[in-house]
Amino acid sequence: MTSKRDTAGGLLPGFMRSVGWSASGSLLQAIAQLLALVVLARLLSPAAFGIVSAASLVTQSLLIAAEFGVGACLVQRSHLERAHLTSGATLAMLTAFIVATILWVLAPWCAQVFGTPELTDVLRVYGVVFVIKAIATVAEATLQRELRFGSLAASDGISFIVGYAGVAIVCALAGWSYWSIVAAHIAQTLLRSAMLLRAAGELPSFGWTRAAAGEIARFSLGQMLSRSGSLIANQSDSFVAGIALGAAPLGLYGRAQQLLIMPVNQLGAILDRVLFPTLAIIQGDPQRFGRGYRRALLLITLLALPLTVVVIAAAPDIVRIVLGAQWGGAVVPLQILAAGLAFRLFHKISDPSARAAGAIY
Numbered sequence: 030m031t032s033k034r035d036t037a038g039g040l041l042p043g044f045m046r047s048v049g050w051s052a053s054g055s056l057l058q059a060i061a062q063l064l065a066l067v068v069l070a071r072l073l074s075p076a077a078f079g080i081v082s083a084a085s086l087v088t089q090s091l092l093i094a095a096e097f098g099v100g101a102c103l104v105q106r107s108h109l110e111r112a113h114l115t116s117g118a119t120l121a122m123l124t125a126f127i128v129a130t131i132l133w134v135l136a137p138w139c140a141q142v143f144g145t146p147e148l149t150d151v152l153r154v155y156g157v158v159f160v161i162k163a164i165a166t167v168a169e170a171t172l173q174r175e176l177r178f179g180s181l182a183a184s185d186g187i188s189f190i191v192g193y194a195g196v197a198i199v200c201a202l203a204g205w206s207y208w209s210i211v212a213a214h215i216a217q218t219l220l221r222s223a224m225l226l227r228a229a230g231e232l233p234s235f236g237w238t239r240a241a242a243g244e245i246a247r248f249s250l251g252q253m254l255s256r257s258g259s260l261i262a263n264q265s266d267s268f269v270a271g272i273a274l275g276a277a278p279l280g281l282y283g284r285a286q287q288l289l290i291m292p293v294n295q296l297g298a299i300l301d302r303v304l305f306p307t308l309a310i311i312q313g314d315p316q317r318f319g320r321g322y323r324r325a326l327l328l329i330t331l332l333a334l335p336l337t338v339v340v341i342a343a344a345p346d347i348v349r350i351v352l353g354a355q356w357g358g359a360v361v362p363l364q365i366l367a368a369g370l371a372f373r374l375f376h377k378i379s380d381p382s383a384r385a386a387g388a389i390y
Contacts, residue, residue: 077206077207083143099124104174104306107309109174118235125159155214158218161222162222168228168229172225262376301377304385333371337367340364
């Protein structure tokens with residue numbers, strides 16, 4: 030099997046359809062996230078959220094290594110052979126198992142660093158998420174290459190509403206405390222991977238060729254280093270808060286972050302999912318590539334500046350309405366974080382653009 034990109038004209042209509050699909054899916058997911066946060070903030074304590082926030086910091090760090098940029102490499106390549114797909118699937122599963130094993134071993138040490146004994150069991154259970162995600166790596170990359178954003182949006186939206194929000198609320202009502210969110214993350218990942226595999230219409234095939242694996246590894250290493258830098262920039266403050274202050278303050282800080290990051294991540298998901306494969310198609314045409322990049326930056330600037338002012342001014346009301354009166358300690362962190370909103374959004378443009386151009390290093 031050989032796959033080549035069509036770089037002919039007519040890209041704009043497809044791009045606009047892609048934006049529409051991704052925007053509708055992200056809007057649906059954003060509404061579901063907000064409703065789930067409203068409910069869960071009234072069912073779980075800041076300490077419970079703090080435990081899961083600490084676990085998320087660790088797992089998000091290791092997820093970069095677990096994914097190893099395999100999917101991004103498969104999307105970015107203009108010429109794709111069957112050997113790339115089989116080697117990519119094998120590499121994704123191999124790294125996922127290795128990282129899950131490392132997480133199992135390091136879990137007690139991480140719990141000690143954060144001063145949260147419950148973290149040991151939570152992290153060890155979370156290891157299964159890496160393996161479940163890896164199974165659908167090639168399927169997701171295939172759907173992105175084919176610009177099938179309707180299937181991707183449906184997978185994201187349905188898996189969050191049913192898998193995460195539904196499971197988390199039911200388990201929280203049953204008194205599962207922080208385990209309700211852990212169970213929800215696993216259910217969401219399992220449902221999303223199943224939907225991606227079904228949409229792609231093919232289970233992953235495993236194999237290994239040295240040439241294809243080497244090409245993937247060269248790209249993926251740069252992607253992993255780039256994402257590691259982004260993680261340090263975006264999450265180092267949470268690491269400091271969790272280690273220095275403990276679970277309950279981290280829970281407050283984490284909810285302030287979530288209130289700001291939810292819309293940023295949803296918009297970023299649209300931009301990444303659409304910009305990355307679309308710009309990858311025209312990576313050989315610097316003029317068209319540059320125009321698309323500059324227009325995206327202009328759009329983000331016009332959106333970010335007024336939104337920053339609104340969030341800072343309305344932070345007390347946002348926290349009170351969404352989280353409840355007991356979360357008043359999240360107001361000031363939310364206002365401070367809002368000051369950097371524009372820079373977070375600029376990164377959502379530059380990162381997929383650099384990947385699309387192959388400028389991973």
